[in-house]
Amino acid sequence: xxxxxxxxxxxxxxxxxxxxxxxxxxxxxxxxxxxxxxxxxxxxxxxxxxxxxxxxxxxxxxxxxxxxxxxxxxxxxxxxxxxxxxxxxxxxxxxxxxxxxxxxxxxxxxxxxxxxxxxxxxxxxxxxxxxxxxxxxxxxxxxxxxxxxxxxxxxxxxxxxxxxxxxxxxxxxxxxxxxxxxxxxxxxxxxxxxxxxxxxxxxxxxxxxxxxxxxxxxxxxxxxxxxxxxxxxxxxxxxxxxxxxxxxxxxxxxxxxxxxxxxxxxxxxxxxxxxxxxxxxxxxxxxxxxxxxxxxxxxxxxxxx
Numbered sequence: 001x002x003x004x005x006x007x008x009x010x011x012x013x014x015x016x017x018x019x020x021x022x023x024x025x026x027x028x029x030x031x032x033x034x035x036x037x038x039x040x041x042x043x044x045x046x047x048x049x050x051x052x053x054x055x056x057x058x059x060x061x062x063x064x065x066x067x068x069x070x071x072x073x074x075x076x077x078x079x080x081x082x083x084x085x086x087x088x089x090x091x092x093x094x095x096x097x098x099x100x101x102x103x104x105x106x107x108x109x110x111x112x113x114x115x116x117x118x119x120x121x122x123x124x125x126x127x128x129x130x131x132x133x134x135x136x137x138x139x140x141x142x143x144x145x146x147x148x149x150x151x152x153x154x155x156x157x158x159x160x161x162x163x164x165x166x167x168x169x170x171x172x173x174x175x176x177x178x179x180x181x182x183x184x185x186x187x188x189x190x191x192x193x194x195x196x197x198x199x200x201x202x203x204x205x206x207x208x209x210x211x212x213x214x215x216x217x218x219x220x221x222x223x224x225x226x227x228x229x230x231x232x233x234x235x236x237x238x239x240x241x242x243x244x245x246x247x248x249x250x251x252x253x254x255x256x257x258x259x260x261x262x263x264x265x266x267x268x269x270x271x272x273x274x275x276x277x278x279x280x281x282x283x284x285x286x287x288x289x290x291x292x293x294x295x296x297x298x299x300x301x302x303x304x305x
Contacts, residue, residue, distance in 0.1 A: 010040065010104040013081045017111050024063045024115070027247050030272065032111075038243065038272050039110045043103035045284050046241040049254075052123045054085055054097040056236050057109060058116035064245040068115070074098050075112075082108060085124050099124060115245045118236035121192075122185065127233075129185035130192050131293060134237050135200065136227035137176045140212075140220040144175075146267070148210055150260050152224050153177050155203060157257065163299040166292040168285070169260060171267045173244035173252040176224075177260075178237060182293040187300070189233040195296060196228035198303040240286060243272060251275045254286040 005018040020033030039046075060068035074084050074096040083099040100106055100117065109117075121130040135156055137149050153169055156179045160167045168180045183192070197213075203226060204211045212223040230237050238244070238252045250268035253275060259265060270278055 008107075010107050011102050013079070013104040013108075015079065015104070015108050015111065022063075024060065025247070025249050026063055026065055028249060030249050032113075034272065035115065035243065035249075036107055036110045038249075039106040040103065041276065042241050043106050045279060045287075046106070046239070047100070047103065049240045049286055049289070050100050050117065050119050052099060052101060052125065053119040054087075054124065054127075055100055055120070055239070056118040057098065057112075057114045058118065058245065059113045060115050060245055061113045064115070068245060070118075072097060079108070087127075115243050117239040117242045119239045120234070120236055121231065122189070126185045128188050130187075130189055130231065131183055131185040131290075132237075133181040133183055133192050133196055133296075134230050135179040135196065136172070136230055136237065137179065138225040138227055139175055140217065140225060141222055144222065146265065147263065148224055149177055149267075150265060152203070152207075152211060152226070153179055153260055155207070156199075156226075159199065159203065163302060165294050165296075165299060168254065168289055168292075169257060170240055170252055170254040170286070171250075171265075171269060172238055173242070173250035173268055173270075174238075174246060175267050177267065178252075180237075180289075182289050184293050184295045187296050189231065191300070192296065193228065193231040195300055195303065196231045199299075200226040200228040202303075241275070244268070249273070253278070254284060256282070256285045 005016050007014055008017050022032045024032050057071045058068055059071055072095050082105050083101045084096045086094050086096050089095050121132045137152050139149050157167050165181050170178050172178055204213055210223055212220050212225055214220050240254050242252045244250045249272035251270050253270040
């Protein structure tokens with residue numbers, strides 16, 4: 001391992017970068033330096049989609065073949081220019097959450113061994129009121145038919161559009177898809193979670209053979225779990241354009257809806273190696289997601305009957 005250290009400057013802020021030649025993805029030869037360069041390069045596209053949101057960090061001090069860990073609390077050693085938000089958790093402890101508001105923070109955290117970023121569904125300006133609703137489509141079993149995940153995403157899209165909402169979709173970079181709905185931040189998390197459960201239950205009622213809300217994995221069989229629980233206060237979803245700690249370094253990639261019809265689509269299709277080519281050809285389909293935010297009032301009223 002090369003433990004050479006050197007200073008670099010990003011956004012006017014200086015940091016010490018180390019071990020850039022350390023192999024983090026052993027099967028692919030991807031180094032810590034490659035991860036740092038990825039987040040430096042993806043920042044202009046990623047930042048508008050994660051800015052002003054609290055994050056949970058998924059860190060791998062060694063490599064992805066060794067256990068990583070989740071970290072919410074910022075280290076005491078984090079530099080003062082890393083934006084933080086202090087919140088008291090249910091145990092009465094104060095947690096200092098990181099806010100990714102600039103490229104230098106992305107790079108700094110990558111240097112700390114953070115591979116994956118998970119974001120809140122609300123912004124720091126209105127933490128109790130989410131501006132996104134999310135449905136995580138999680139296929140069950142070690143082997144599964146991804147076409148069913150694609151078909152489920154399209155069913156959710158159709159239902160949401162009937163409710164005058166504008167859904168967006170992305171690969172998680174892992175196994176499934178996220179359907180994300182930008183919403184006006186005027187309903188609290190309890191209300192949004194209740195609505196998301198009603199929507200998910202409606203879909204399960206229509207297609208009980210393939211869909212489930214069963215929390216226990218060993219009870220799901222081959223069904224797709226519609227995870228609406230991410231819509232609770234403090235819950236997170238993987239950040240758009242975040243790397244995943246899986247072979248080939250897949251990226252959670254926002255898609256155009258027509259791509260869901262691609263029979264070759266997989267959740268891990270786009271990687272650190274290919275995502276920039278995709279962006280150069282097609283741009284970012286989520287760049288205007290905030291402008292598509294709609295009220296949930298009609299949807300809530302629909303499921304009250």
